[in-house]
Amino acid sequence: MTNKQVLLQRAEEQFLKSDYDNALKIYSLLLTDYPQLKDARIGVFLSDMGLESDEDAQALFDYYQAIKDSNEDADKLIDELMQAIYATRVVIQEKLLGTLEEVALEEGIRYSDFLSLIEEKGSFKEAFEDIMFSTRVVIRSREEFIDFIKRLVEAGYREMALGYLDSLSESFGPDQEIYGLYHLVREGKQ
Structure with a gap:
């Protein structure tokens, strides 16, 4: 052979x-x-x-x-x-x-629409509280995710931000900026 x-x-x-x-x-x-x-x-x-x-x-x-x-x-x-x-x-x-995109949008709103709602309401916290239990925010990019987590922390929703990080950070692979958000959440707790 x-x-x-x-x-x-x-x-x-x-x-x-x-x-x-x-x-x-x-x-x-x-x-x-x-x-x-x-x-x-x-x-x-x-x-x-x-x-x-x-x-x-x-x-x-x-x-x-x-x-x-x-x-x-x-x-x-x-x-x-x-x-x-x-x-x-x-x-x-x-x-x-x-x-899938149609279904997701039927069950929630785009992040860009959520940002418009924030402007309309005048604050992230007020806009988020209005939709928190009835609508989900459809985040479609890494940048939107990072912005959302930062806004959650600034508004005092650190535990919720940590929950999102724990459940979704793997979706972005080994990303230092995503991992840096954990530090941001931890700093906010002190």
Whole structure:
């Protein structure tokens, strides 16, 4: 068995175990040395797909294995199927995001509208107390979140600010400015 065959077999084994990261690395190594190797090219695409959807990737892999020896254009067929799957996902995601945004706005108000309410009422505290129990504020960006937390602290809602930080700070990943808000809340308690 040649080195190419050993690596291909190892990549396929990793793929079948759903270890897509390692499968992707091995397939990529194969493509470096054998850029025309159809199995490696398909393996890269399917491993990448597997990172998002195990079921779809495994099904296409099985289908490719079944037809690759009998169909010269098996790689093109798999490529077309993958493009169709990705296109369908994009359409579904766009529709779902639009629907989720509509639902969120039906249940709350945009942060920009809340800021207008603050101006109208003359203070954050008064505007917030008016909507606190009946409406939720839809925060759509990191900047809005930071501003909201700062305003909560300034208005004396430190415990509530801490609750929001604890529940949502992970959404922003390792962000020093978000973590700095904890210090702001702590300072306000002293």
